[in-house]
Amino acid sequence: MVSNPLTRNIDLSRPPFDLAAYEAVDGYRGLREIARGLEPSDVLDKVKDSGLKGRGGAGFPTGLKWSFVPMGDDAPKQKYFVVNADEMEPGTFKDRLLMEGDPHLLIDGMIIASYAIQANTAYIFLRGEYTESERILRKALAEARERGYLGNNILDTGFDLEIILHTSAGRYICGEETALLNALEGKRANPRAKPPFPQVSGLWGKPTIVNNVETVCNLPGIMAWGIDWYRGLTKGNDHGTKLFGVSGKVRSPGCWELPLGTPIRELMEVYAGGMRDGLELKGFLPGGGSTDFMLPEHLDLNLDYDDIAGAGSRLATGTMIVLDSQTCPVGMIGNLMTFFSHESCGYCTPCRDGLPWVNEIFRAFEAGKGSHRDLAILEEHVDYLGPGKTFCALAPGATAPLGSGLRYFREDFERHISEQRCPYKQ
Amino acid sequence: MNTEENQLIASTTVAADYLRETEIAEIEHERTLYPDARAVGLEALKIVQKHRGWVSDESLRAVAEYLRLPIAELEGVATFFNLIYRRPVGRNVILYCNSVSCWIMGCEQVKDKIAGELGIDFGETTTDGNFTLIPVPCLGDCDRAPVMMVGPDQHRNLDRADLGAIFAQYRKGKE
Numbered sequence: 185m186v187s188n189p190l191t192r193n194i195d196l197s198r199p200p201f202d203l204a205a206y207e208a209v210d211g212y213r214g215l216r217e218i219a220r221g222l223e224p225s226d227v228l229d230k231v232k233d234s235g236l237k238g239r240g241g242a243g244f245p246t247g248l249k250w251s252f253v254p255m256g257d258d259a260p261k262q263k264y265f266v267v268n269a270d271e272m273e274p275g276t277f278k279d280r281l282l283m284e285g286d287p288h289l290l291i292d293g294m295i296i297a298s299y300a301i302q303a304n305t306a307y308i309f310l311r312g313e314y315t316e317s318e319r320i321l322r323k324a325l326a327e328a329r330e331r332g333y334l335g336n337n338i339l340d341t342g343f344d345l346e347i348i349l350h351t352s353a354g355r356y357i358c359g360e361e362t363a364l365l366n367a368l369e370g371k372r373a374n375p376r377a378k379p380p381f382p383q384v385s386g387l388w389g390k391p392t393i394v395n396n397v398e399t400v401c402n403l404p405g406i407m408a409w410g411i412d413w414y415r416g417l418t419k420g421n422d423h424g425t426k427l428f429g430v431s432g433k434v435r436s437p438g439c440w441e442l443p444l445g446t447p448i449r450e451l452m453e454v455y456a457g458g459m460r461d462g463l464e465l466k467g468f469l470p471g472g473g474s475t476d477f478m479l480p481e482h483l484d485l486n487l488d489y490d491d492i493a494g495a496g497s498r499l500a501t502g503t504m505i506v507l508d509s510q511t512c513p514v515g516m517i518g519n520l521m522t523f524f525s526h527e528s529c530g531y532c533t534p535c536r537d538g539l540p541w542v543n544e545i546f547r548a549f550e551a552g553k554g555s556h557r558d559l560a561i562l563e564e565h566v567d568y569l570g571p572g573k574t575f576c577a578l579a580p581g582a583t584a585p586l587g588s589g590l591r592y593f594r595e596d597f598e599r600h601i602s603e604q605r606c607p608y609k610q
Numbered sequence: 611m612n613t614e615e616n617q618l619i620a621s622t623t624v625a626a627d628y629l630r631e632t633e634i635a636e637i638e639h640e641r642t643l644y645p646d647a648r649a650v651g652l653e654a655l656k657i658v659q660k661h662r663g664w665v666s667d668e669s670l671r672a673v674a675e676y677l678r679l680p681i682a683e684l685e686g687v688a689t690f691f692n693l694i695y696r697r698p699v700g701r702n703v704i705l706y707c708n709s710v711s712c713w714i715m716g717c718e719q720v721k722d723k724i725a726g727e728l729g730i731d732f733g734e735t736t737t738d739g740n741f742t743l744i745p746v747p748c749l750g751d752c753d754r755a756p757v758m759m760v761g762p763d764q765h766r767n768l769d770r771a772d773l774g775a776i777f778a779q780y781r782k783g784k785e
């Protein structure tokens with residue numbers, strides 16, 4: 185049985201599979217099932233039963249999310265399915281691999297999802313800088329259109345679907361799903377108030393589902409090989425496989441598809457090859473720049489949503505950023521704060537004014553001018569910018585590495601103050 | 611700009627004169643993909659930028675007139691997004707990743723080398739008009755950090771790369 189449904193066709197040393205090659209290995213089987221009479225509600229039930237959770241960061245159950253979309257004769261005729269391909273979370277490099285390695289997998293998944301919610305228009309919201317992904321996806325979309333897998337009355341099902349590739353004009357906040365909808369509508373990408381949730385009133389006020397690239401890439405396997413197979417993939421409590429990445433000063437940084445529930449130690453030591461010579465692991469962000477630090481003592485936990493949450497962090501994107509013993513934690517967090525303060529959309533005050541202040545303080549620490557008063561201000565901001573205090577999750581995302589960093593690497597902050605310089609600089 | 615706020619311009623003839631035929635054709639294609647002019651507005655700015663390198667005030671006004679959008683609104687959109695350039699840029703834009711994984715892998719030192727090689731800092735353009743250097747968040751290749759884009763091309767593992775050779779390719783007029 186297939187054990188790596190997301191990456192089984194990926195080999196970056198050759199061009200990705202074209203439609204015929206993809207189809208020859210069980211591709212577009214979901215569409216064929218649909219042509220044989222599978223109802224949208226059957227697709228929804230399968231996805232619900234699979235236990236698939238969103239891979240975009242929040243880990244929300246995909247089937248449950250879809251179930252809020254109005255269905256039936258009274259539902260609005262126009263609905264939208266949107267793929268979030270804005271990958272911009274610092275340290276995250278997984279969606280690119282999927283799009284450039286196996287573009288038909290994403291299109292296959294989009295057809296399944298769009299059919300389930302009966303959306304006739306789907307957008308791929310692609311990061312503007314991903315020029316290679318754009319080229320590869322455009323080619324694959326043209327093939328699918330030519331083959332009649334997109335367009336009107338697909339395979340005589342009566343179902344119509346157009347997929348439109350939209351390239352973003354840039355900014356991290358566009359990845360937040362309601363800001364993304366504003367960007368698609370050609371507006372400034374500020375997030376929207378919820379409710380109403382996009383499932384009911386989203387793009388141009390119509391019911392809309394936004395899912396991450398990797399989430400969507402799970403769907404073809406679920407349709408082709410079924411629930412039992414899918415639920416059998418895991419080593420832990422959550423279902424399926426996931427892309428896990430490691431960057432930083434490890435021997436072989438990279439991105440691999442592993443069963444959920446794989447021990448973190450295995451990812452770090454077997455796949456990433458452990459730390460480079462002469463370096464020790466000091467900590468790591470388990471799922472991109474918006475997650476809380478974890479420590480070497482957490483290595484024996486599993487890559488599972490609950491396990492990671494138990495250690496006070498989040499699995500989120502599953503791409504780890506490794507902090508080694510010779511890299512300054514204050515500098516690393518300072519780099520993240522610069523990112524978050526630049527990327528604040530400016531809509532709400534705590535984030536717009538708070539993040540630049542936090543960033544200034546890190547610049548002071550770097551310049552050897554940090555004080556205990558500054559440290560207290562940083563502590564306060566972990567609270568001011570925390571969950572529930574701002575309009576969207578960007579600012580709380582910033583407080584994750586900040587708050588955990590202050591807690592775990594206190595001594596490093598203290599040394600910057602007492603020595604009035606960065607102790608990591610020669 | 612204030613006097614033009616919320617002004618809707620009825621005539622598209624001025625815009626039609628300013629915009630080139632290929633630009634108009636591409637904008638019209640975008641119209642088929644989105645249900646309203648506002649969404650097309652952002653796409654139209656990208657189209658004009660693709661052909662002219664950046665979005666000047668004249669370009670912005672022409673797009674607004676052509677699509678009958680309020681200029682102030684389009685301006686607000688244009689300035690919000692990073693990849694819409696409201697100032698002239700060099701023939702090749704260097705998008706230099708300064709996010710966390712690249713930072714750990716020494717992107718600041720490599721950036722100093724680039725700045726030395728080209729004689730420019732972030733936000734600046736070389737005197738020969740060949741390059742503009744702009745910082746950008748994570749380029750999604752963190753396992754091969756440090757990373758940058760030159761024009762549409764991604765360049766990885768920059769700590770081991772021959773930067774001079776990379777830039778030479780673009781100086782010779784490659785794309």
Ligand SMILES: Cc1cc2nc3c(=O)[nH]c(=O)nc-3n(C[C@H](O)[C@H](O)[C@H](O)COP(=O)(O)O)c2cc1C
Pocket residue numbers: 237238239240241242243244246249268269270271272273356357358359360361362394395396397399400576577578
């Ligand atoms: C500031 C911010 C940026 C985000 N960026 C992305 C992104 O680039 N890609 C993504 O899939 N989700 C991103 N998200 C999460 C989305 O809002 C949303 O939860 C996700 O696309 C839902 O997809 P899923 O249910 O398939 O996980 C971001 C969230 C926030 C708050």
Ligand code: SF4
Pocket residue numbers: 357375527528529530531532533535536574575576577578579580
């Ligand atoms: S938290 Fe920040 S990014 Fe989110 S809405 Fe407020 S200002 Fe914008």
Ligand code: FES
Pocket residue numbers: 274275276707708709710711712713747748749750751752755756757
């Ligand atoms: S941090 Fe530079 S490519 Fe991801």
